Each structure stands twice: as C-alpha cells, then as structure tokens.
Amino acid sequence: MTTTAPPTQPPPPPPPPPPTSATITPAQKREKKKQAPVKAAARRETRKHTTRDDDEADPNVLAANNKGGIAVEDHDIISMRTPTFALQDYVKVKADFGDPGTNNRPAGRGFIQEIHGFGGTSTYTVKYEGEDPGGTFKGIPLSDISPLPVVNSVFSNTTNTTNTSTPRRKRQKIQPSSSVAPCPSAETKSSTKKKQSPGGELVSRLRHALSNDKEKGWRRKELGWMPPPKANAKRQPKLTNQEKSQVLVDVALLETFLEAQGNGSGNGNGNNHYQEKDAVSGKFKKRVTKWNPMSIGYLVNHSWGLSNSYLCRLQKQQQQQQKANENAATGATFFEARKKASKKARCVIDDYELAEKLFTTSYLYAVSECRRQARANLEEVVDQKLYHQRFKAAKEKFKTLDDDTKAVWEFQRRAHLSRHATIKDQIIRARKTNPKCSWRSIEEEIDHWCCDATIRRWAMAREGGNKIL
Numbered sequence: 281m282t283t284t285a286p287p288t289q290p291p292p293p294p295p296p297p298p299p300t301s302a303t304i305t306p307a308q309k310r311e312k313k314k315q316a317p318v319k320a321a322a323r324r325e326t327r328k329h330t331t332r333d334d335d336e337a338d339p340n341v342l343a344a345n346n347k348g349g350i351a352v353e354d355h356d357i358i359s360m361r362t363p364t365f366a367l368q369d370y371v372k373v374k375a376d377f378g379d380p381g382t383n384n385r386p387a388g389r390g391f392i393q394e395i396h397g398f399g400g401t402s403t404y405t406v407k408y409e410g411e412d413p414g415g416t417f418k419g420i421p422l423s424d425i426s427p428l429p430v431v432n433s434v435f436s437n438t439t440n441t442t443n444t445s446t447p448r449r450k451r452q453k454i455q456p457s458s459s460v461a462p463c464p465s466a467e468t469k470s471s472t473k474k475k476q477s478p479g480g481e482l483v484s485r486l487r488h489a490l491s492n493d494k495e496k497g498w499r500r501k502e503l504g505w506m507p508p509p510k511a512n513a514k515r516q517p518k519l520t521n522q523e524k525s526q527v528l529v530d531v532a533l534l535e536t537f538l539e540a541q542g543n544g545s546g547n548g549n550g551n552n553h554y555q556e557k558d559a560v561s562g563k564f565k566k567r568v569t570k571w572n573p574m575s576i577g578y579l580v581n582h583s584w585g586l587s588n589s590y591l592c593r594l595q596k597q598q599q600q601q602q603k604a605n606e607n608a609a610t611g612a613t614f615f616e617a618r619k620k621a622s623k624k625a626r627c628v629i630d631d632y633e634l635a636e637k638l639f640t641t642s643y644l645y646a647v648s649e650c651r652r653q654a655r656a657n658l659e660e661v662v663d664q665k666l667y668h669q670r671f672k673a674a675k676e677k678f679k680t681l682d683d684d685t686k687a688v689w690e691f692q693r694r695a696h697l698s699r700h701a702t703i704k705d706q707i708i709r710a711r712k713t714n715p716k717c718s719w720r721s722i723e724e725e726i727d728h729w730c731c732d733a734t735i736r737r738w739a740m741a742r743e744g745g746n747k748i749l
Contacts, residue, residue, distance in 0.1 A: 364399075365392055365395070365404065365425065365427070366392070366395075367392055367393070367394075367395065368391050368392060368393075369391065369392045369427065370389070370390075370391055370427075370428050370429070371389070371390070371391075371392060371404075371406060371425045371426060371427055371428055372387075372389050372425070372426045372427075372428050373387060373388055373390070373406055373408075373417070373420055373424055373425055374387055374424040374425075374426075375387035384560065385417045385420070386560065388406075388408040388409075389409060389428060390406045390407045390408040390409050391406065391407055391409070392405070392406055393405045393406065393416065394418070400422055401422075402421075402422050403419050403420060403421055403422075404420045404421075404422070404425060405417070405418045405419075405420070406420055406425070414558075415558060415559060415560055478533050479534060479536050479537030479540070480537065482530060482534060482537070483534070483573065483574055486574065486579065486583065487573045487574075489573070489583065490571060490573040496585045497516070497584065497585030498583060499584050500519075500584055500585065503523070503526065505520060505522050505523050506523070507520065516585070519586075527580070527584055527586070527591070527594060528594060528595070528598060530579055530583075530584075531576060531580065531591065534574075534579055535576070537574075538574065625737075625741050627734065627738045627741070628734065629703060629704055629707070629730065629734070629735075629738045630738070632697075632700050635700055636697060639693060639696055639697060640693065641678070641686060641689040641690050641692075641693050642675050642678045642679075643675075644689060644692060644693055644696060645674060645675075645678045645681075645689050646671050646672075646675045646678065647671075649674035649677070650667060650670045650671055651728075699729060703726060703729050703730075706725065706726050707722055707725075707726060707735060707738075707739075710722045710726070711739075718732075719732035719733070719735050719736045720732045722735055723735060
C-alpha cells in the first residue's frame with residue numbers, strides 16, 4: 281500500500297516591516313497617541329513589582345528589618361528603599377567643613393539644580409534659598425541630603441514637587457482633637473512677624489523698585505508731595521521743603537544700614553560702589569544690573585531723579601541751617617521758607633547820597649564834552665560804543681586840566697547838586713503840563729540835570745507808573 285505525502289504548504293510570508301515616520305498615516309498616529317498612556321502605566325506597574333520582588337528576595341534586607349522577630353509588612357519594605365530625588369526637589373543639606381578645598385559648605389535648605397550619577401553614588405547641586413547663607417553648592421552626596429516638605433519653602437505657593445519616588449500612603453481624614461491649638465490666622469501671623477528697621481524697609485523698597493524696573497524719580501511720585509507742573513514746562517517742579525528733608529532722611533537711613541552691614545561707605549557721596557559679598561567665599565558678587573539698590577547713587581540719582589551735586593548742596597544748606605538754628609526747637613525742618621529781601625531801587629532823583637556819589641567833577645565834564653562833540657557833528661550817527669569811547673577819553677582829558685579849570689567844574693558840581701531838592705517837582709510839573717511829551721523833552725525841561733532813561737525808570741518804578749505824573 282502506497283501512501284502519498286501530504287502537499288507541502290508554502291511558508292508564511294514575513295511580517296511587514298514596522299512603519300516609519302514617512303509611512304505612518306494620521307489614523308495610526310492618533311491610535312499610537314491613545315495607546316501611549318496605557319503602555320506607560322504598564323511599564324510603571326512592571327517596574328514596581330520588579331523592585332518589590334528584589335527587596336523581598338534580599339536576605340540582608342529581611343534580616344536587618346526582622347531582628348526582633350516581628351513580621352515586616354510589604355509597605356514597610358517599600359518605604360525603606362533608598363530615596364531618590366528629582367530636579368527642583370526641596371531638600372535640607374548638612375554642613376560639611378572637612379575639606380576646605382572642595383566640600384566647604386554650611387547647612388541650609390534649597391532646591392536641587394543638577395544630578396550626577398545613579399543610585400546611592402549620586403551627587404547633587406543644590407541652590408540655597410534666601411540670602412543667609414545663600415549660594416549654590418556642588419558635589420553634595422546623597423547621605424548629606426534629606427527631603428523636606430515644600431510648605432517650608434518660600435516658594436511653596438508656586439512650586440509643587442515630589443521629593444522621593446516612594447509611593448504615598450492614602451490620606452485618612454482625622455478629626456481635630458479639642459486639645460490641639462487652632463492654626464493662627466493671617467492677621468496673627470502678620471502681627472507676630474518680625475518688624476524691620478526703617479533702614480531695612482527702605483532697602484526693601486529699593487530692591488523691589490529695581491526688580492520691577494521702576495522709572496526714574498519713582499520715589500518722589502510715590503510720596504505724592506510734588507506740586508503740579510506748569511503748562512508747557514520742560515522740567516519738573518523744584519523740590520519742596522518737605523521733599524528736601526525727606527531726601528536727607530532717606531540718605532541718612534541708607535548710610536546707617538550700610539554701616540551696620542559692615543560694607544557701607546557712610547560718607548554720602550553718592551557713588552555706586554557698594555557690592556554684596558558671598559557668605560562662603562567672602563568675595564564680591566558680580567552685579568548683573570547697572571544699578572545697585574543698596575547704594576546712595578541709586579537712591580539719589582534714580583529713585584529721586586537728582587544729581588550728586590544737588591545732594592552735596594543740600595547737605596551744605598543743612599549744615600548752615602543747623603549752625604544758624606542751634607537753639608531752635610526740635611522737629612523743625614532744615615529748610616524754612618526764605619524771605620526775599622525787598623531791595624528798593626535807588627535813583628539819583630530820590631537819593632541825594634547817590635547823586636552826590638555819581639555827579640563828580642570828572643563825570644559832569646565828560647558828559648558836557650560828549651554833548652559838545654555831538655552838537656559839532658550832527659550828521660554823525662553816535663551809537664553806544666562810540667559814546668562810551670568819547671566819555672572815557674573825556675574823563676582821561678579832565679586829569680590833564682589845570683587847577684583853575686577844575687575849580688570851575690567843582691563850582692558847577694555844587695550848583696548841580698543844589699537843584700536836587702526841586703528836580704522831582706520840576707519833572708512832575710513838566711509831565712502834567714504836556715502829558716504827551718516824551719522823556720527827552722522832559723530832560724530838556726530840567727536842563728539836562730539827568731538823562732531821559734533815568735527819568736523813565738524813576739517814573740515807571742513808582743506805584744501807578746506814569747499816572748502819578
């Protein structure tokens with residue numbers, strides 16, 4: 281009996297190659313995106329069971345945790361695993377001053393910035409928060425780091441990180457006991473907060489203004505003491521007495537604060553030289569902005585919008601006021617309103633002493649000589665420059681005259697001054713006789729006792745102007 285072999289079947293076709301990014305259709309992309317969360321959850325579940333089985337199979341772990349014969353639960357084994365940290369986790373760092381060359385760091389709290397290595401051999405870079413001690417420290421081993429809840433950080437309202445990969449236990453709602461004191465309210469916290477000194481409050485305002493890039497002169501606008509500017513005024517109004525006093529108070533507060541810090545100048549010269557020092561290295565920190573908020577220069581030049589020379593003048597005025605008012609009552613401002621001394625204009629028509637001082641023999645001779653030359657050359661246009669040249673030459677010529685001629689001019693000087701008592705009435709009478717006459721006509725009426733410009737200034741300086749004439 282012969283048997284026939286079954287027909288051989290062809291081998292199955294090879295599986296199609298995985299689709300590339302060029303051959304994936306939009307529908308396949310959407311399906312792959314839907315399956316991504318499911319695959320990620322499966323990987324996390326596999327990793328969790330693998331780690332748990334390794335810990336349970338390790339006899340050293342079981343022996344170390346079961347010395348007293350107590351059964352160790354699963355969740356206790358998981359919680360004893362080596363903690364791991366992620367970037368931006370909030371941690372506490374131990375101090376290490378063993379090797380000044382590498383790990384010379386103080387204790388502090390901060391956020392993880394960099395991670396190097398894996399597992400227990402990892403090293404971390406932590407940036408401390410706050411200014412004391414402040415700074416960034418590298419190469420911190422895992423043994424010197426412990427996790428902290430984020431609520432202890434000043435950035436707790438904006439940061440939400442997990443410090444370890446240990447699974448969290450489910451929270452249980454616990455009713456508060458009557459013996460537990462209630463949490464303090466926001467008002468209580470604000471009242472118990474440590475108050476800053478006036479200098480510290482001023483520095484806080486300056487730092488806040490620099491960080492918010494406030495415009496020049498913000499301090500003056502913030503106080504609201506500046507008077508309203510005039511229409512079409514290119515410059516701001518001058519500082520009032522109250523503002524001047526506040527500038528000096530601000531400078532004194534900042535100088536006191538800088539001296540207390542140990543790095544301040546205290547001389548008030550306005551230089552922008554103060555810099556902060558690093559708490560660990562003791563070196564000056566590099567400033568990334570143009571202004572340093574903790575400096576006299578930023579306070580005066582930018583905050584108040586004044587110059588260094590203005591501050592110097594202000595301090596000199598303060599010293600002068602203090603010397604003048606040594607016995608003055610306390611609390612008075614340094615700058616009191618200055619009373620402008622009303623200077624009464626002097627005129628030869630009213631003041632005999634001034635007329636006697638002005639109308640000298642040489643003066644009368646020079647005026648007469650200039651008039652004679654003007655009458656001799658009527659066609660010549662005499663300007664002010666030529667008149668002064670003639671007047672100066674005539675005064676030099678008077679020095680060369682003989683004594684008899686000088687005696688004649690001395691007699692004429694006395695006669696000229698003797699008319700001083702009646703010259704005012706003569707001017708008023710001439711003006712009332714002809715109200716439309718010019719000042720030059722009045723000068724001719726009084727026989728050139730004084731010039732027309734002097735008569736015009738005297739009349740306009742009187743109350744009512746030419747109405748009295």
